[in-house]
Amino acid sequence: MKLTTLAIRNIKRNFQKYIMHFFSLSFSVFTAYSFLALMQNEYVITAFTYSTRYRAMLKGFGIIIMVFVIFFLISSNKSFIRARKKEISTYALFGMTNRNIGKLLFLETMIVGFAALIIGIGLGIFFSKLVAMILLDISLASFTGDIAFTIDPKAIYLTIIIFISIFGVMGLSGLQVINKFQLVDLFKADKVSEGKSGGSKISLIISLMLIGTGYYLASLDDPLTVVGVSIPVLILVILGTYLFFWGGLPEVLSFIKRNKSSYYRGINLISTSAFSHRMRSIGSTMATIAILSAVATTAIATGFTLYKNIEKNTYDIIGYDMYFYGGQEKILDDIYRAFEKHHTKIIEEYTTQRYITSPQMEKIVVDDSRYIYDETDYFRVYSQSVYNKLVSLSKSDLKPVHINSNEAMYVSPYIFEELDEAVVGQLLTFSDQTIKITSTLRSGIVSFGALRTLVLNDNDFERLLQSGDILGVNKNGIPYDKVTIFNYENPLKSRALDNELTRILSGNVGSYRTAYNHYNESLETFGLICFIGFFMSMVFILMTASLLYFKQVMAAEEERHHYRMLRKIGMDSQVEKRVIVKRLLPVFLIPLLIGITHSIFAMKAADTIVFSNMIPLENSYIIVLAFSAVMYSAYALVYGIFYFITKGQYSRIVK
Amino acid sequence: MQILKVENISKIYGGKKSTNKYVALKNISFEVDKGEFVGVMGASGSGKTTLLNILGSIDKPTTGRYIMDGKDIATLNKDELAKHRINNIGFIFQDYNLLDTMTLKENIILPLALKGHKVNIIEEKLFKITKDLGITKILDKYPYEVSGGEQQRAAACRALITSPRIILADEPTGNLDSKSGKDLLELLTFINKEYKATILMVTHDVFAASYCQRIMFIRDGEIYNQLYAGDNKKQFFDSIIDVMSVLGGEGR
Numbered sequence: 001m002k003l004t005t006l007a008i009r010n011i012k013r014n015f016q017k018y019i020m021h022f023f024s025l026s027f028s029v030f031t032a033y034s035f036l037a038l039m040q041n042e043y044v045i046t047a048f049t050y051s052t053r054y055r056a057m058l059k060g061f062g063i064i065i066m067v068f069v070i071f072f073l074i075s076s077n078k079s080f081i082r083a084r085k086k087e088i089s090t091y092a093l094f095g096m097t098n099r100n101i102g103k104l105l106f107l108e109t110m111i112v113g114f115a116a117l118i119i120g121i122g123l124g125i126f127f128s129k130l131v132a133m134i135l136l137d138i139s140l141a142s143f144t145g146d147i148a149f150t151i152d153p154k155a156i157y158l159t160i161i162i163f164i165s166i167f168g169v170m171g172l173s174g175l176q177v178i179n180k181f182q183l184v185d186l187f188k189a190d191k192v193s194e195g196k197s198g199g200s201k202i203s204l205i206i207s208l209m210l211i212g213t214g215y216y217l218a219s220l221d222d223p224l225t226v227v228g229v230s231i232p233v234l235i236l237v238i239l240g241t242y243l244f245f246w247g248g249l250p251e252v253l254s255f256i257k258r259n260k261s262s263y264y265r266g267i268n269l270i271s272t273s274a275f276s277h278r279m280r281s282i283g284s285t286m287a288t289i290a291i292l293s294a295v296a297t298t299a300i301a302t303g304f305t306l307y308k309n310i311e312k313n314t315y316d317i318i319g320y321d322m323y324f325y326g327g328q329e330k331i332l333d334d335i336y337r338a339f340e341k342h343h344t345k346i347i348e349e350y351t352t353q354r355y356i357t358s359p360q361m362e363k364i365v366v367d368d369s370r371y372i373y374d375e376t377d378y379f380r381v382y383s384q385s386v387y388n389k390l391v392s393l394s395k396s397d398l399k400p401v402h403i404n405s406n407e408a409m410y411v412s413p414y415i416f417e418e419l420d421e422a423v424v425g426q427l428l429t430f431s432d433q434t435i436k437i438t439s440t441l442r443s444g445i446v447s448f449g450a451l452r453t454l455v456l457n458d459n460d461f462e463r464l465l466q467s468g469d470i471l472g473v474n475k476n477g478i479p480y481d482k483v484t485i486f487n488y489e490n491p492l493k494s495r496a497l498d499n500e501l502t503r504i505l506s507g508n509v510g511s512y513r514t515a516y517n518h519y520n521e522s523l524e525t526f527g528l529i530c531f532i533g534f535f536m537s538m539v540f541i542l543m544t545a546s547l548l549y550f551k552q553v554m555a556a557e558e559e560r561h562h563y564r565m566l567r568k569i570g571m572d573s574q575v576e577k578r579v580i581v582k583r584l585l586p587v588f589l590i591p592l593l594i595g596i597t598h599s600i601f602a603m604k605a606a607d608t609i610v611f612s613n614m615i616p617l618e619n620s621y622i623i624v625l626a627f628s629a630v631m632y633s634a635y636a637l638v639y640g641i642f643y644f645i646t647k648g649q650y651s652r653i654v655k
Numbered sequence: 656m657q658i659l660k661v662e663n664i665s666k667i668y669g670g671k672k673s674t675n676k677y678v679a680l681k682n683i684s685f686e687v688d689k690g691e692f693v694g695v696m697g698a699s700g701s702g703k704t705t706l707l708n709i710l711g712s713i714d715k716p717t718t719g720r721y722i723m724d725g726k727d728i729a730t731l732n733k734d735e736l737a738k739h740r741i742n743n744i745g746f747i748f749q750d751y752n753l754l755d756t757m758t759l760k761e762n763i764i765l766p767l768a769l770k771g772h773k774v775n776i777i778e779e780k781l782f783k784i785t786k787d788l789g790i791t792k793i794l795d796k797y798p799y800e801v802s803g804g805e806q807q808r809a810a811a812c813r814a815l816i817t818s819p820r821i822i823l824a825d826e827p828t829g830n831l832d833s834k835s836g837k838d839l840l841e842l843l844t845f846i847n848k849e850y851k852a853t854i855l856m857v858t859h860d861v862f863a864a865s866y867c868q869r870i871m872f873i874r875d876g877e878i879y880n881q882l883y884a885g886d887n888k889k890q891f892f893d894s895i896i897d898v899m900s901v902l903g904g905e906g907r
Binding site for chain 1: 711713733734737738739740741742744746752754755756757761764765766767768769770771772773774777778813
């Protein structure tokens, strides 16, 4: 019989085993092709690669993905070959040389590989439009262009070259596995011990201490310190994780074993001993997967949180779809015409006078730098009703307030705890009245050009306006510019309208902002990060989960005789089901939980560095966690699906 | 007292429509009484392993009744069979069949753990049995760390710990050297005497068979002959050899 025929027959006969292998190969090819095609896509090129920063980012991302794909393929290939140990040993028993077995496996890899290449590239072409659309849609606010369905010869060519070399490496690494097999394994394979996993209290304690220190450093409050310690934190946590799986978890297991009253229940006895027996061979894989899960969940959670907060952040800063002050009489007609021309309905429009006031007050000094001047500086000032009107029109989360007589609220974009303490209780002395600051608010949206804003009770405001403490005109008697705000339909989508508004406003008014502009700038920076986060997470999730699948299926082949024996002793099918659940669940659950725990602390660091500035709330970490939880659940869901696939396959094998 | 009763059991491999029928057992009937040490002998392919599998309720007879504890075992469903095995039957296999993921101690208590016994009861039974069978010192070792004889002792403990109605031993000495084999046979005799355990042992080793009180010879799926041990062990041994040589099996 020729090797080719044998190879084809093997694939047909081992179809069940091959299908996951095939799936993972195809997915790797699909990933590589999609990425390469993306790099060649002209829309993507015009949108991103003009900037060297973005180009470097995409390239770096590409390298990470490729390295990971290679690591994944080689290691899944090794598991796959080990799972077929018996079959391979039989060939050897009948006198096939290692060279020939190697050739046979290489042929099989190549046949399956070519099929995977065709399917993977086919899927890649089929979805290329979608992938590019997702990228552009995530990162460009007003992307409406239609991407042509393209077949990219250069990407196909590169993918084929890359994968043929990877398959070559896979073949060689397979040969290495075969050479390690001893013929005697055929008879003894199941009896050979993997060795007791050496757990020790010391490594458990050290691993927990390493991780704990990492967590502690990551949750420090000062952003600069957190940035500074990020590399040590990574090293601590990674070392701690590996140590935990190598020495700590076996110790935890032996601790469980010492609790006889629960360990001596049949199910626990079987599943715990089988799991701890596997620890040595699967420990490193689980540690790697825990860390990759941490990276992936953090990437995806950061991306998602950033992305979800861009729009909110825009309105927290700008407040309205558009505002400007000054020049109303010159340009309002042009603005109405622009809206009409673009068939956009104005939802809200409001114009109000701006007032300032400069009461006498103490200097407030925090940390040796003065924050509030009392002489040359001024406050923007609103009556409670105007403020509430502005707030109700704004698209931020601000709530209307009630200000008592003789009290004031201090509003500024720059408020932190110490300043808040210093400002509250301050007296503002006007010509015939003193008013006390009783509360503060961190927001920038009603200031319209001022650094500090006060909100007063309506009556106080009226009286101070009468007495000349509040001024609507400058020193020369010229009234301050009025401010006009607009909210309108589809504010973040219409590029043409925004261009026209910008043209009308620029140079003709005191100042203006549009939500569209701010939103778009943020999206360009963050959108690409988000996309990379999503893409990378998807790859990591699917690959780590299928790696676990391979390891377990391989283990199932070796554990088959255990189940046969247990059934002879009298294990019924109910117990068997529960044993399988208890045997497999920790394999998926432990790395997932550790990965997510790592990620929760990584998000704390990310919150300190980035999000606390972005989300103007007391406890931005809660919000960040809420967004992260969505992604954690998605991650857990995929793992859950893989767990069930694995359980099904495992049960079928040990039947 | 009768432990089990087999009535007209047949086992035919190959489906009803299959032309390739193979009859492994033909209308076998016998009884085993409490406290007996019965041997089943026969050449390869005589059907003795099929018989053992049916007695162990791992396999079902094609026709016939197999009664134990007043129940026809052949009519039980899968989970009832599992329950039946764990309560009534102890197995000793040729290749020990200990789980290499567990220590000897864990292997031995496994059936009790599966039955859900309390820790103190488990430990009590474990202590007594391992002391009697002389493996107390190696309880915390893994199967691959001890000799074949010791593994088979552990397997015997596992079979015995549930106090089953019958212990089925499938060529228990097959993988052991002659010294360990002899030790094990003496152990089985000890179990038979001290624990009043009923033992049914399948073997084609004449020496092993000579430890039994009664031997059933099987040829081509039928009971060919039965021998009872007398007072003279030498004589018993010789008569076994005589029967075996007629059977054309492994008699020497």
